[in-house]
Amino acid sequence: MKGNVFQRGKASIGFEEGPLIIGCASVAGKKEGEGPLGELFDVIEPDPMVGRETWEQAESALQKEAADLAIERAGLVRSEVRYLFAGDLLSQLIATSFGTVDLEVPVFGLYGACSTIGEALCLGAMTVEAGYADYVMAMSSSHFASAEKQFRFPLEYGNQRPFSATWTVTGCGSFILGKKGGHVRISGITPGKIVDMGLKDSMNMGACMAPAACDTICRNLKDFGREPGDYDRIITGDLGQVGRRILLDFMRNNGYSIRERHTDCGIEVFDSEAQDTHAGGSGCGCSAIVLAAYILPKLASGEWRRVLFVPTGALLSSVSFNEGQSVPGIAHGVVLEHA
């Protein structure tokens, strides 16, 4: 099959110019603010309700706040953002629908579970690179309480979480892509495919997603003809401690050692011992706020030159889970470079 020069391998794209991230914002919850990255977040919301009536409205409020801050940081006004690619974890994307209505920006609502920010960045980058928009926004959010309510139990219900369980991050990360300004470029993408190893444990999502992360990272390395050493860091979304262990094993089986350069947003965002979060953080907001607050500044300063950012998602619903289906994983690869 003959493709053009931008098509790399079976599914990757290497951009000619590569859109720049010209503004970003991270809004985090109280617990995230008390974590190891606490000082790096733009805004820490001490009130889990964010002054609203319900958890879902609170999550929407986080989105609105992050969106406006990112637009401001990029030196734009709302009307200059041509498209918005955004998503969350709630059914029918209600956090996004109600959170972005006031922006009056045409919106593509995305669901990629916790990998959503990767999907949004891929699509946003393609749109800007192709010249279909001068500025687009990519955004995703999650809220601990709204996610618990939807996927697990009511908050006050007493139960013991296994060590493999992750803690949904309360937060929202927002990114403006454009062609001028900014010091981080999206130079390529490797969209993920769904990988299902047949695992059915929704309390061990790291293990459900790790094979998908491995698949995406291996395809990225192959498609771009790179070795792990060509990246300063390979950063997955929310595999947590268990998922990281599996990813490293799987990568080794594929002939790559990434132990030294791999880290995981879910592991970075919480102090699992002190904050009792077990395997790590998770949720659409996890990789988004860590990207905005921790990864992008290091790329912008030149401390890291090239990073493979791989947000991971577990594609389950409470219905599929109760009906005995497995928990497939997905991971989208985004190559970020210092510019």
Added chain:
Amino acid sequence: MNVKKKMTPEEYAAYVKNVTPVHSVPLNMVKAFFTGGFICAAAQAFLYILTENGVEREAAASWTTLFLIVTAVLLTGLNLFSKIVSFGGAGALVPITGFANSVAAPAIEYKKEGQVFGIGCKIFTIAGPVILYGTFTSWVLGILYCLFQWTNIYWA
């Protein structure tokens, strides 16, 4: 590069089980023993106080049950119950306290969705199976008991 072909779902599940840390069962049992023991001792003390003050034994037992339920519901509302369970596990759940918590927690969470579709429909989302199958089991046992009586088999 296809990772899927290298392991069957069974092999993968076994591998995942191997690399996933689990809670220490003996430690959890010790915590549950003391948490459950403390709750039961408190209830027993309550019972003694009532009977010492002239309440009939059977009525005192009912009041004690009520005391446990109300305390569990209050602690649920104050967001303390889930912390106790996180430490004490089944020790905090097995006394009637766990059942009270499983009813109170959805009531609080779904209040926002209204009195009918919120609290009304969802209050038993966790306790529902216990109520349904508990009632059903007693019904089955009742039938069996009836049959034994008819066939003149005496027991217990």
